[in-house]
Amino acid sequence: MTPGSDQPVQSSVGLYGRLLAYVWPHWPRLAVSLVAMIVVAGATTGVAYLLKPVIDQIFIEEDETLLLLLPLGIIGMYLVKGVANYLETYLLSWIGQRAMRQLRDDLFARLLHMPLGFFSEHAAGTLISRLTYDVDQVERSITRGLSTLIKDTLTAVFLLGLVFYHDWQLALVSLIGLPLVIGPLARLTRKLRKSSRSSQLARASMTRVIEEGVVGNRVIKAFNGEDYEHARFHKESETHRKQNMRKAQATALSVPVMEIAAAICIALVIYYGGYRVMFGGDETTPGTFFSFLAALLMMYDPLKRLTKINPVIQQGLAAGERIFQMLDFHPEGNEGSxxxxxxxxxxxxxxxxxxxxxxxxxxxxxxxxxxxxxxxxxxxxxxxxxxxxxxxxxxxxxxxxxxxxxxxxxxxxxxxxFLRDQVAIVSQEVVLFNDTLAANIAYGRPDATREEVEEAARAAGVMEYVDRLEGGLDHVVGEGGARLSGGQRQRLAIARALLGDAPILILDEATSSLDPQSEKLVQRGLEQLMQDRTTLVIAHxxxxxxxxxxxxxxxxxxxxxxxxxxxxxxxxxxxxxxxxxxxxxxxxxxxxxx
Ligand SMILES: Nc1ncnc2c1ncn2[C@@H]1O[C@H](COP(=O)(O)OP(=O)(O)OP(=O)(O)O)[C@@H](O)[C@H]1O
Ligand SMILES: [Mg+2]
The missing domain is CATH 3.40.50.300 (P-loop containing nucleotide triphosphate hydrolases)
Structure with a gap:
């Protein structure tokens, strides 16, 4: 893959490796949570095992010492399991959150250093969802994915071991139902993966329309575009609904399919196991049978979670792929020194x-x-x-x-x-940050004193309207400077350039005409600004x-x-x-x- 290209051609091994790089620095905690997972799986199996002495020694042989010991043993087992469960969940979240923060920091740093061309090629909504939604997906697949994959697999394997230990013939009989589960389930999983990918795409297009509705609202109003936009949105949100329903259908089907298959297994076990307890001599005691059945039933939950985890992991991987694609984009080059x-x-x-x-x-x-x-x-x-x-x-x-x-x-x-320090730009559209007037003027010169800011504001004609604003220079301008007029915004931009005091000035004059009064004020500010500077001005x-x-x-x-x-x-x-x-x-x- 050539970095900077838009094709999603990551090998999944490479993808896992790169995701792992975000988790790996926390390996000591990962190791502890791994041990905790083993303990949880062991304790769960232990509880299933304890049912055998409960039935055989307490109920049938009426052993009084065990009557005291076993209940205590069960409580102890659950205590150990509780602590381990807490540790495992807490630590994995800790790791997931760290990885997520790191990923976001990296993405945002990369975003800031993208060349301008990147931003005209990518919709803002898409970029924003990389940093928010996609990173969340990755985090979910790390925390929930790892926990389920390791803990539930271990639990299922331990329980399976117990089942075979108790009675391998019965175990084999109970596994007859397995192909019944796996076939349809595999098909469901494939369907889920496909539909969740389309649902994400639909969501992204929908977000784009929403964003345009918000950012471009003024234009929409001016051109009576509400109906058009609404129709466009409805189409996207309908596609999103359809894709989500496909996903919901596959999800809803997976539980009944699993349960029916499980019921068939259990029915087989009860029939064959009961038969052996009744007629099979002393090999299979009632205790063994119940412990066996309990272990089999306890396998159901981890298995169910395991079949459900695939979409979460797939979504996380797909999101990771999109994230790394963005991280692989060539940042702005700085070859000069x-x-x-x-x-x-x-x-x-x-x-x-x-x-x-x-x-x-x-x-x-x-x-x-x-x-x-x-x-x-x-x-x-x-x-x-x-x-x-x-x-x-x-x-x-x-x-x-x-x-x-x-x-x-x-x-x-x-x-x-260095170069950008030498160039001040006042462009056609003034971009202001949702902060105070003073902070907007001092943008790029955070070390400027209050006096310097005021001087620039005065020279640019900002002071002439500041008194009417609550808080003066500490008035917050609103998002994008929404609470200021066009001329006021321009004078603010001029003040910002004045404070920057760069030897080269680039002016892209606004084409929109201001009223003669503001025009004169802006012009005065500009003249101040052009003094003793090399100026390239696009003049209107x-x-x-x-x-x-x-x-x-x-x-x-x-x-x-x-x-x-x-x-x-x-x-x-x-x-x-x-x-x-x-x-x-x-x-x-x-x-x-x-
Ligand atoms: N980001 C971009 N990607 C592709 N083409 C672009 C991009 N920006 C501008 N152009 C194209 O480059 C040409 C010159 O655009 P430019 O913005 O430099 O014109 P201008 O002289 O500043 O016009 P105006 O007076 O309207 O501001 C136009 O044909 C435009 O379509
Ligand atoms: Mg232009």
């Missing part, structure tokens, strides 16, 4: 090519120089590749061909962490274009025109067209041309 003492902030693109999908280059030989401290405005039609181009600067993506240089050093040679606002030292016009992944506003207008090319159609109001245009 260089850092620079002082960054001036000179950026240069040299014949930069990039494609998201093979064969469809989005950037086709970008050449652009941004001298230190200059502001270059990028303009171009939607889809021209502007956002893509600026995303290469913090190395969210790597160019397929060509180079980008910072102060003459190839970005690929720089340490990733007239004011930004006017403020720029140079304008680069993009079309189909190339920089096709470069120059000042006046030069570009005079050329009468794409810029002149954009100017007419997008940027200027009619009054401004006539002022410019007339």
């Amino acid at each position: 260089r850092t620079l003492d002082r960054v001036r902030g000179e950026l240069a693109f040299e014949d930069v090519w990039f494609e998201y999908e093979p064969g469809a280059p989005v950037l086709q030989g970008i050449d652009l120089e941004v001298p230190a401290g200059h502001v270059v405005a990028l303009v171009g039609l939607s889809g021209a590749g502007k956002s893509t181009m600026v995303n290469l600067v913090p190395r969210f993506y790597r160019p397929d061909r060509g180079h980008i240089y910072l102060d003459g050093v190839d970005l690929g040679d720089l340490d990733l962490h 606002r007239l004011a930004t274009i006017q403020r720029a030292d140079a304008i680069a016009v993009m079309d189909s992944g190339r920089v096709v025109e470069q120059g000042s506003h006046a030069e570009l207008l005079a050329r009468g090319g794409i810029y002149a067209y954009l100017w007419e159609t997008q940027f200027a109001t009619p009054a401004e245009q006539s002022a410019e041309t007339g």
Whole structure:
């Protein structure tokens, strides 16, 4: 398997090995719980065995010493079994929970370091269910799976041993029923496995629709998409129901099938055993027979659990497979190791090519120089590749061909962490964390003092609306900043970038127009921010274009025109067209041309 590919081709041996690696560090506890399991199995068998002297010595021979000793023995046996059972369950949970935490930590760490492309390929709901649901499944298969597999197998084997020890002929007779159980049960198990896999898939699609209903609710409302979404959801949840019913049917059938088979075994044993006690001489005493029957009956529960454990283990393995697939994904590479003492902030693109999908280059030989401290405005039609181009600067993506240089050093040679420290980004959509304003501003600079945060907030125009919020800078912004207006969110993002104080600034201006008042406030914050910084700004606002030292016009992944506003207008090319159609109001245009 090539790591990073999406095919689930793990050999199950490899899968077991990797899961074991999460359990193995706790082997001393595992060993103790193993011993405890042996004790439980032994004690259960011991109780079955004690029935023989109870019947033969107490009821038939009326032995008075044993009348006292045996009840005590039974209590002792159960005490030992109780302690062992507790130890086994507690320790296995302890191990399972540790393994689960480790797995989650590893997954989340890996998630954080995934390249951006990963997130556009995978739905958020799917990734979230890897970390929550799938990890739970693995934990269940470790705790319940191991306990049942070892403890119940041991118990069944010990009891079987006792049964053969008591009377091997009778034991053989009782086993006649076994093929009766195994045949249909194997078929049921296969069915269960298949249906539980489909049920998980159905659940994942359902989760995706729910997630879109939550995250995209505003759009759904705006486009009256409720009925469509509801119909879509109903379809998914109906599929989920059907798959679950298949699973439920197989599960419901397995108990009666087992019990009927068991009843046949017991009937055989009673008939043949009773016959031998009555007519078979003194070999089989009533005590032996009852102890035999008890052991046989006691085998039923562990056997039943054993047949039921397979789906749990299968689900755990399937979840483990999905988890490891994600862990095998290539994280973001950090091949570079260089850092620079002082960054001036000179950026240069040299014949930069990039494609998201093979064969469809989005950037086709970008050449652009941004001298230190200059502001270059990028303009171009939607889809021209502007956002893509600026995303290469913090190395969210790597160019397929060509180079980008910072102060003459190839970005690929720089340490990733260092590089990102040099770049501040204010993007089209402001992402805020559900925390206080102050914490959102200080994101990326957790060491910043309160004064520094306030200064950045003041410069970005955050202070102008802070007083109206309860708690001021300690006001919690709500999930994604839901409790702030668009302009307020943007000013917060500007404050965050100001505090970061990186020499390079990337601005992807929001296309949504703000009202003139907020626009002016945001603009003021931006001007503060651009001061003394190399700025690459994707411009949608007239004011930004006017403020720029140079304008680069993009079309189909190339920089096709470069120059000042006046030069570009005079050329009468794409810029002149954009100017007419997008940027200027009619009054401004006539002022410019007339
Ligand atoms: N994650 C992605 N995966 C695949 N293709 C993408 C991805 N992001 C963008 N593209 C494609 O790359 C092209 C350029 O997109 P980009 O976002 O750079 O345009 P843009 O110039 O920023 O447009 P806008 O002004 O609308 O923001 C588009 O054709 C788009 O379909
Ligand atoms: Mg864009």
